[in-house]
Amino acid sequence: MKTRYPSKLSTRVAISFAASIFLSGVIFCVIQFTVSLAQLNNLEKKAYVSLNELSDVNYDLQLKAIAPFARDLLKSLAERYSIQITEKLQKFKAVPIREIPGIYELSTADIKPDGNHVGYFTLVDKTGKIIFSHNKEKYEGKNVRDFQGSEFFDTSSVFFGKGNLEDKILTKSEYEIESTRKDYYIVSEKIPDTDYILLGFVDMKKAIRPIFANYTNEQKKVIDSLDRNLTDEFNKSWLLGFGMFFGVIAVLSAVFACSGFLLAKYISKPIVKLRDVVLAFSYGDFDAHVKEEGTVETVHLARSFNHLGNKLKKYMQSLKDETRRLEAVQSELRIARKIQMSLLPDLSKDFRRDNFFISKVFKPAREVGGDFYDFFYIDDSRETLAVILGDISGKGVPAALLMGVIKTTLRNFCINFNLLLPGKVLSKVNADLFSNNKENMFASVFLMYYDIRTGVLSFANAGHHSSIFIHASEKRMSYFGAFDQPVLGIFNDSEYETGTLQLQKTDSVICYTDGLTDSTSPEGLRFGEKRLVNLVDNNITKRADEIIQIISKEAIDFQKDNLFDDLTMLSLIRNS
Numbered sequence: 001m002k003t004r005y006p007s008k009l010s011t012r013v014a015i016s017f018a019a020s021i022f023l024s025g026v027i028f029c030v031i032q033f034t035v036s037l038a039q040l041n042n043l044e045k046k047a048y049v050s051l052n053e054l055s056d057v058n059y060d061l062q063l064k065a066i067a068p069f070a071r072d073l074l075k076s077l078a079e080r081y082s083i084q085i086t087e088k089l090q091k092f093k094a095v096p097i098r099e100i101p102g103i104y105e106l107s108t109a110d111i112k113p114d115g116n117h118v119g120y121f122t123l124v125d126k127t128g129k130i131i132f133s134h135n136k137e138k139y140e141g142k143n144v145r146d147f148q149g150s151e152f153f154d155t156s157s158v159f160f161g162k163g164n165l166e167d168k169i170l171t172k173s174e175y176e177i178e179s180t181r182k183d184y185y186i187v188s189e190k191i192p193d194t195d196y197i198l199l200g201f202v203d204m205k206k207a208i209r210p211i212f213a214n215y216t217n218e219q220k221k222v223i224d225s226l227d228r229n230l231t232d233e234f235n236k237s238w239l240l241g242f243g244m245f246f247g248v249i250a251v252l253s254a255v256f257a258c259s260g261f262l263l264a265k266y267i268s269k270p271i272v273k274l275r276d277v278v279l280a281f282s283y284g285d286f287d288a289h290v291k292e293e294g295t296v297e298t299v300h301l302a303r304s305f306n307h308l309g310n311k312l313k314k315y316m317q318s319l320k321d322e323t324r325r326l327e328a329v330q331s332e333l334r335i336a337r338k339i340q341m342s343l344l345p346d347l348s349k350d351f352r353r354d355n356f357f358i359s360k361v362f363k364p365a366r367e368v369g370g371d372f373y374d375f376f377y378i379d380d381s382r383e384t385l386a387v388i389l390g391d392i393s394g395k396g397v398p399a400a401l402l403m404g405v406i407k408t409t410l411r412n413f414c415i416n417f418n419l420l421l422p423g424k425v426l427s428k429v430n431a432d433l434f435s436n437n438k439e440n441m442f443a444s445v446f447l448m449y450y451d452i453r454t455g456v457l458s459f460a461n462a463g464h465h466s467s468i469f470i471h472a473s474e475k476r477m478s479y480f481g482a483f484d485q486p487v488l489g490i491f492n493d494s495e496y497e498t499g500t501l502q503l504q505k506t507d508s509v510i511c512y513t514d515g516l517t518d519s520t521s522p523e524g525l526r527f528g529e530k531r532l533v534n535l536v537d538n539n540i541t542k543r544a545d546e547i548i549q550i551i552s553k554e555a556i557d558f559q560k561d562n563l564f565d566d567l568t569m570l571s572l573i574r575n576s
Helices: 009-091 103-107 151-160 204-282 296-343 396-416 422-435 528-538 544-558
Strands: 119-125 130-132 174-178 184-190 196-203 356-363 371-377 384-392 443-451 456-462 467-471 476-480 499-502 508-512 567-574
Touching (some): 009 184, 103 119, 103 130, 356 371, 371 396, 371 567, 396 422, 396 443, 508 544, 544 567
Antiparallel strands (some): 356 567, 384 443
16 A cells, blocks of 8 residues: 655645746736826826926025025024124123123024024134034034035135135125035125134025925916826726726635635644643643644644643643642641740740730741740749740751750750859850750850849840840830850850849840841841831830830831741730
8 A cells, every 4th residue: 555645734835825826927017017008108208398497496496595595594694693793792891701691692693584493603713612502512612624515615725725824804794605514505704803713504495395395386387287197097997907907806815715615624633632632631631632644733732731731630630639739748747837936935924023014926937936935933932033035057857856945955054054054054055055066057046034033134145136125214125135156066165254234113125136137128138136126215205115016017027927937036024
């Protein structure tokens, strides 16, 4: 059996349309050539006569009108302005020319016959230096010789040339030159008893516009005559050509309609099959296939769709597997989050006492955050409260695990060594953490001991930034606790300093992590210390627990609810 190879669809369509177009083109060309040949001979004769008439009339009118008009206008204005400039110069002899009132307007006056701007004046000295010009920035202070290719070039050639002609110029009071550019007419008027020359320029193209209005009737007659002749011939040829062309189009339309119908039916058959496969894909049936038959293009297209179905099937299976894996990870993170939250203390009744008030804000940036806090009594008398705020390096589960270790270690050391100052406790915690820190992680910690009876606050800082002290009676704030000492877990022998602070009644302190001040907006702006200070100052009369809620809302709004880092704040108020 003889093997049949599919032909390209483009080849079949090209052959079919080429034959139809070629046949219609030959017929149309023969008709068009016959009609145009007869029409061309007749139109050439009539157009030649009409165009000659139009050209002669235009030439005569321009010759009679524009030249004397431009010359008389320019000379008259130049004489008048020259007299007025002379009067100004004589009246203000002791005044520099640039300070003489009204002389700039006279020297750069516009030429406007009937309100139509056609030219301007410029004042130069005997060397060709431009004193006043309508375009100050471009021309003033420069020499007319510098502007080759402009109207000034003709002036330079006639008046100043290559040599020193200053004396010669000053012996005459008037010059008239016709610009070699043919689009300017130039007149010079010497200012008597001075070294100044008034130059006038008329733009012939602009000057001729109003003059042409007088010739409209003459031109219209010629144009109407030409238009009537062309219209008559065009109508005759159009009627003849239209009839013949319409007949050819009617025949071709019928031929193309039949061939187009058959071709469309042939092309659409495999496309319909491909549509059915796409619909099957949309319902999740990626096993659907289309038979690979027809032209080369449709075979390749069917093969591509079948390949796409196989790829989509594999992709969907991979997506399901990945979704299950992510759900497992999310479940683990949620569990870790619950464990982490369980390690953080609640504000239970044990910490709700009349002589102090403690509050918190805790907003992790991820499911599991790196910030932590703690507060507890370090002795059985429950008269000394330990308050801890820390920030673990990194994020996620590793940070949460280290947080649990450090938080537990800090609590144990504070209780077991309750007679030591906070700085000494941090030194012991640091040594313990360093000896077991195989992952080289670290943490910043701010540790405070609050004596509930006396209001004395002892504190130590391991790589954390300073905290805020609010002086209630003075209605002001200050920073405290910035000792510039290393974080926990980096150096084995780090020693930490202890500071003290006396809280009076209604005084309070606010501690926070760098997730507040280092937070950024979507536009890349930093929240910063200045914004924090302004918020505290603007709300200085409010309680510290209210202030940290205000700051928290402002920081979250600043980041458009997309937290850059964990946000944690603690406040402690002495009530009595």
